C-alpha cells in the first residue's frame with residue numbers, strides 16, 4: 001500500500017517536472033523567433049559617378065564603422081553611366097527600388113562624408129522617423145536648419161510614404177531641400193544627433209576634392225523656378241531607368257559591395273535642362 005502511494009507521488013512529480021521543462025523549452029523557442037524578427041538590415045545607398053578614389057576610402061571606413069556598431073548592412077553603389085547631368089535623387093530612388101526586397105531600412109549616403117564619432121552617430125533602425133545624421137549642427141559645411149542632405153537614415157516604409165525623392169533635379173543641389181518638404185508634409189518628425197562630445201570640425205570628415213571634381217551648379221531655363229515646386233506625385237515610382245550592369249564586387253580588403261550601373265531616362269518635356277553643354281561629371 002505504502003509503496004504504491006510513493007510510486008504515484010513520484011509519477012505526479014515526474015509529470016509536473018516534464019510539463020514545466022516543456023513549457024520552459026517552448027518559451028525559449030518563441031523568444032528566439034521573435035528575436036530574429038527584430039533583426040534589421042540596412043542598405044547603404046551611395047549615388048556615384050567617377051569617384052573611384054573616394055570609394056576606396058569610403059568602403060573600408062564605413063564597413064568598419066558599421067561593424068563596430070553591429071549593423072547588418074549591404075553597400076549599394078548606384079553608378080550613373082548615361083551622358084546626362086548628375087541626378088542624385090534619381091540614383092537614390094533606384095538604389096531604394098533595387099534593395100527594398102532584402103533590407104528594411106536605407107541610409108542615403110554621400111560618398112565624401114565620413115562619420116567619425118562612433119558613439120554619437122548610430123546607424124540604427126529609425127522606428128520613430130527619419131534620422132538625419134549629418135545634422136547642420138555637426139556638418140563641416142552646411143548649417144541651415146532645413147538641411148537633410150549628406151547622411152539620412154529612413155525606413156523603406158517611410159521612404160515609400162513620401163514617394164521617395166523628386167527625380168526632376170539634374171545638376172547639383174536642391175533635391176534634398178525638396179525631400180525635407182516631402183517629409184514635413186506627411187507630418188513625420190526628423191531626428192538628429194544632439195549633445196555630442198564632438199563639434200562641426202571633428203564629427204565628420206569631408207573628403208571631397210573640389211579641384212579634382214568640379215560641381216555642376218549651372219541652371220538652365222525654368223530650372224530654378226521648377227526646383228522650388230514639390231511635385232509629390234513624382235518620385236521613385238516615376239523614375240525611369242535601365243540597369244546596364246549589376247555586379248557583386250570586392251575591395252582589396254575583401255569588402256563586398258554591389259555596383260549598379262544605370263542609365264537614367266530624361267523626360268525632355270518635363271526637364272529640358274538634363275544635359276549640360278560642357279559635360280562636367
Ligand SMILES: *[C@@H]1O[C@H](CO)[C@@H](O)[C@H](O)[C@H]1NC(C)=O
Pocket residue numbers: 194195
Ligand atoms: C542636451 O543638453 C541640454 C543642455 O545641456 C539638456 O537640456 C538636454 O536635456 C540634453 N539632451 C539630452 C538628450 O541629453
Ligand SMILES: *[C@@H]1O[C@H](CO)[C@@H](O)[C@H](O)[C@H]1NC(C)=O
Pocket residue numbers: 198199200201202
Ligand atoms: C572642436 O573640438 C576640438 C577638439 O575637442 C577643439 O580643438 C576645437 O577647438 C573645437 N572647435 C570649436 C569650433 O569649438
Ligand SMILES: *[C@@H]1O[C@H](CO)[C@@H](O)[C@H](O)[C@H]1NC(C)=O
Pocket residue numbers: 163232233234235237238
Ligand atoms: C506615384 O505615387 C504618387 C503618390 O503616392 C501617386 O500620386 C502617383 O499617382 C503615382 N504614380 C504612378 C505612375 O504610379
Ligand SMILES: *[C@@H]1O[C@H](CO)[C@@H](O)[C@H](O)[C@H]1NC(C)=O
Pocket residue numbers: 050212281
Ligand atoms: C573622372 O575623374 C577624373 C579625376 O579623378 C578626371 O580626370 C576624368 O576626366 C573624369 N572622367 C570623366 C569621364 O569625366
